Amino acid sequence: MRVLVVGAGAVGARAARQLVESDEVREVVVVDSDPVRQAAVAESSGRKARAGSGEEQADVVLLAGPCGTHAALATHHVGEGRPVVSTSDSIEDVRALLDLDAEARARGVSVVVGASFSPGYTCVLARHGSATFDTVTELHVARSGTGGPACARQHHRALTGQALDWRDGGWHRRPAGSGRELCWFPDPIGAEDCYRAELPDALLLVPAMPGVERVTARLAATRRDRLSAHLPMLRKPHPEGLVGAVRVEVRGRQAGRSEVVVLGALDRPAVAAGATAALAARWAGSGRLSAGSAGLAAVDDSRAFLAELASVGIKPAVFDGAP
């Protein structure tokens, strides 16, 4: 298959490198608004990759560019009958991409929304964790760390504005930066204070988990982050963040009892996001995902998805409490 990767930042570059390693990928066409970066990523990704333009034919399109550009590009490519995978974690992008569901179904293509580390990998963890429950009542997602500069800017923005929670069958907007909660991430990240933030996770999880009563998403931040989030970024974002982590808490009923499963993962966010997006693109391009627009919580075989990611080093973890 030929994959068009739009955006050659930290996530797009990692996705391109993951894609060229796959036997089912014949060619990866890298597109970026910065020609120097486009050429550098295409050259460093091996012989299957080359620089190209956004108008080239492809079997699947992976959108890894800046937030705010995904909806228009996805509309164009779905109109051309191409499956699309988006890594955007902006609420506006996610809403617009989910609105493409009817057209994607009509054209028989899949649109994978929020295919990064969180959302994305966390959606697959939520699906996997919920498989053992008779009914899922609550899903709580938390993430720590950032990928490239675009991710750092999005982290900064997400701590202002309005968080979107699902509670008792309705959407509730709460101020971002509120609702401090101590969340335990896989070691060595450990415990970090997490706050509500303008994150799209609930939009992606609620449609995939009918009957769920509460869905929340939180972001690890310091008190200084909460204060400075309302100001312009004081320093230029780092080119690549340190190791980050995600955590998904699934609550539900199993054989009449209330149970909790906590799953997580630890990696550099851009690496994990790139690997998740690349795998989603391969699955979408080979017809292993249903037609329509949805997040990765809708994936049927979460075990196989996680196993393929584990084979490239993105390994899921489970939290076992003391007996």
Next chain:
Amino acid sequence: MALLRRALVALGLAAAFAAVLRLRGSGGTPPQQGGWRELKLE
């Protein structure tokens, strides 16, 4: 003198009470097992 005696009695009672709390504890033994482990996918 009486004041000193009362103070010593109060200190003694406080020390005895603190010793009981210290020995008895309230949270039990911290968890010795559990934590994050790799999720097996077979």
